[in-house]
Amino acid sequence: MSALKILVIPGSLRTGSLNARLAAAAAHEFALAGVEVTRISLGDFPLPIYDGDLQTKSGVPKNAVNLKRMMATHHGVLIVTPEYNSSVPALVKNAIDWVTRVHDAHETRGQVFRERPFAIAAASENRLGGIRALAALRLILSACQASVVPNQLALSFAGEAYDDMDRLKHPADIEALNALVRQLIDVAQAMM
Numbered sequence: 001m002s003a004l005k006i007l008v009i010p011g012s013l014r015t016g017s018l019n020a021r022l023a024a025a026a027a028h029e030f031a032l033a034g035v036e037v038t039r040i041s042l043g044d045f046p047l048p049i050y051d052g053d054l055q056t057k058s059g060v061p062k063n064a065v066n067l068k069r070m071m072a073t074h075h076g077v078l079i080v081t082p083e084y085n086s087s088v089p090a091l092v093k094n095a096i097d098w099v100t101r102v103h104d105a106h107e108t109r110g111q112v113f114r115e116r117p118f119a120i121a122a123a124s125e126n127r128l129g130g131i132r133a134l135a136a137l138r139l140i141l142s143a144c145q146a147s148v149v150p151n152q153l154a155l156s157f158a159g160e161a162y163d164d165m166d167r168l169k170h171p172a173d174i175e176a177l178n179a180l181v182r183q184l185i186d187v188a189q190a191m192m
């Protein structure tokens with residue numbers, strides 16, 4: 001069996017992003033578990049806001065195709081999203097919208113979502129930890145026919161959650177992250 005490969009996608013481009021830091025902490029845990037982990041930035045896949053006329057005129061942008069193929073070369077995907085106005089940021093939704101429009105030859109539409117499990121996490125400065133963004137993201141991914149693992153992590157008071165090494169410092173957060181990482185690994189292995 002080939003090595004398990006997990007893709008980690010932070011949903012923020014902001015310098016010092018709390019979600020990018022959580023994505024980095026998660027990537028570290030995947031690596032400790034012996035997984036081949038790839039952590040990308042959506043900044044490397046810039047996309048226009050989805051517009052059907054643009055798709056008709058110019059097709060699906062190359063970056064959407066590249067992002068979809070990046071997902072397709074991994075056995076599982078973790079998305080770490082900020083919460084904006086009780087939902088997911090446009091950056092995350094727009095990337096998913098474009099990826100759903102990619103149709104590679106010999107594939108049915110949405111195959112990339114169906115063939116691998118997804119896990120979701122969020123980080124926020126407040127008490128709820130972005131849990132409403134997670135509810136929205138779970139709904140969006142489910143609509144794409146993705147299996148989203150039951151565990152999730154809503155990291156509350158995320159500004160205070162990391163130590164000097166940028167690792168989570170509170171035992172409950174560490175436990176929740178490990179449970180999420182473990183579950184994505186287990187489900188991805190079962191679907192390989």
Ligand SMILES: Cc1cc2nc3c(=O)[nH]c(=O)nc-3n(C[C@H](O)[C@H](O)[C@H](O)COP(=O)(O)O)c2cc1C
Pocket residue numbers: 012013014016017018019020082083084085086087123124125126128129130
């Ligand atoms: C437009 C906007 C809306 C926001 N709405 C929420 C919200 O609904 N819930 C929340 O917990 N934080 C909200 N925030 C605060 C973000 O969670 C906070 O800025 C967070 O640090 C963003 O993630 P990042 O650090 O990964 O960039 C909002 C921030 C912005 C810019």
